[in-house]
Amino acid sequence: MSHIYEPVLIRTLLDNGGACTTRQLAIALLMQDESQIEYYEKRSRDMPLPVLKKRGVISETIITASSGWNWASFRCKNERQFGSNPTP
DSSP, X not given: OGGGHHHHHHHHHHHTTTOOOHHHHHHHHHTTOHHHHHHHHHXXXXXXXXXXXXXXXXXXXXXXXTTSOEEXXXXXXXXXXXXXXXXX
């Protein structure tokens, strides 16, 4: 991943008018790190998502692409309960 550090940081700075926090830069780098994305996908599937589904907090929709891949989409069942504004 070291080969993308500089280009990602430069692109992030340019996209943000030349100034970013270290947190913004770190997030930009993490977004390019597929191993970290896969790790947190697994962590989410293993614990919080099943618990939230069981408690009725979220619903899950499985989407199957023509290629045969399956994606899961999750949605809060009652956004107002959690203080979020409803989506228009």
